[in-house]
Amino acid sequence: VRPPPLQQRLVTVFTLSGLSGIANYKITIFIFTLLCYCVIWLVNVTIIVTVIVDKSLHEPMYIFLCNLCFNGLYGTAAFYPKFLYDLLSTTHVISYAGCLLQGLMVHSSICTDFSLLALMAYDRYVAICRPLVYHSLMTTQRVCIFVFFAWVTPFSLILMSTITTATSRLCGSHIPRIYCINWLISNLACSASVATIIIPAFNYTFYFGHAVFVFWSYVHLIKTCQSSKENWNKFMQTCVPHLFSLAVVVVSFLFDMLYMRFGSKEIPQSFENFMAMEILFIPPIINPLMYGFKLTQIRNRRNVIYIVNQ
Template identity: 45%
Template sequence: MENISYCKMFSLSKPKASVALKHIFFALSLILYVLIIIVNFMLIVIILLEKTLHKPMYIFLCNLCINGLYGTAGFYPKFLFDLFSDSFEISYSACFLQAFVIYSSALCELATLTVMAYDRYIAICRPLNYHSIMTNTLLVKLLLFSWIFPAFSYGGALLITNTMSLCGSHIDKFYCDNLLIMKLSCKSTDTHKSYGLICTVIYVLMVLFIIYSYCTLISSCRKCAESKNKFKQTCVPHLLSLVNFAFALLFDTMYSRYGSRDFSQDLYNFLTLEFLIIPPVLNPIIYGLKLTEVRKRALRVFINVKVTDSK
């Protein structure tokens, strides 16, 4: 292959559809992105304005919504522009920036779900010590961890990829992905493999911690009716978010690394976009409907708006 390590542009996959169908995709994508912005922003505002919601569980939820806005901002504006202009190209530096935003957001969500699992574990299994353990200092540290560690871990992988010589310029996705950029390199490096393995082990440990915490929570809730009600109220939404997100991210990672040409392209496109479509919409809706305090505040906002409009 010809060495094109100094290429200035990458080409992205194009939807195989007619012009009319692309217009439909554009409209649906725009509506979805506006919906993501509205539901997440609404929940953020409700949590920030209501002092009774200034508790670790709701602050972590607010962080999850902020991260949802951050991650989707790395995909939807570019995708909508591509559908409108039919370019589906991206500059070298913009490609790395897009990959960083999308995947640091995905890893931030996993880290946030991990600290939320820890918070629920302390609240249900050690309720008498909750306030002494979950202090404001620890809360800040957990929030910083959920942002800084994913940013540095994925940023490090991108820096290693940036040193590679590339022998291709087409990325088989609607957005940039470090694993697919790495596949374009003229030769693989042990440094990238070792770094990727270390990061994978750390994030797998996070998932195992979440599983362990929920096994402990379920065991504890079987012995106490109050704990069972608290689990249903606060942990079920978290569990639904985790299962959906873990499935989407696992498929995306495994296919990027071991993808098969026999897999349906349409299904592949949907599943690679799933963690940018479902979690950003469902997280605020699931938590908003399930958590009583959030639901009450949201209803109060809507009632006040209707009263103001009637006047």
């Protein structure tokens, strides 16, 4: 009996080919990756616990920072455990449902990063440019609403994209990467649908609007801070870490997205893997470190905890 055409087969497992050709370095990469994942947990949990324990840090900026660190743990949880398992395994496969879930978590985490960084930019804009109305605008109830939508909106948008991808009929099961993303799954579809084009385009436009808003807010921040030494000191202390974190996320995302779409097949597999990992490696480590060392209140609180433990 002749097997049915590929487009009529039910795809239940995807093959990940990103780890091909590194058999001699698996143990070294495993140790390095495990160490990095432990560092990610250490630095992010330190910031989260510090903000939760110290009531003086229960302010909008630190609440947003706490959520940013938690989001770093959420996004990396979708990648590192599976990647570490693959490094010790001889077969690099992932179930259909697991692939969709991994893509959903990675994408929603990146989008949530943009939402939280936009909220932090708004918080700094109100605090420095409109200090007299800061406490009336950034109330506890309003901050909770902001945080709620910063999580729910990205998840809902990416969930729509994931559902659209899941309803597509696939003509392949090979993903040339070390983890799943919706765009590569969509490329396996037998035919492109309007929804798989419109929904991602809307998501890109929506978060490009976040970037425009952040740019606009910082133009006003810089103009305001130049006229006052006190405001400029406040800008350097609280806004520079935010700008650096934003730059890290944007650059990491753009590098990954541009390489994924326009990268050359002649590039070594190790470099491809690094490009795939850097969005899940650099921001989750750099963000808490930048804020932990730069923000005086967090740095002082961390030092107090360290002294008490000694």
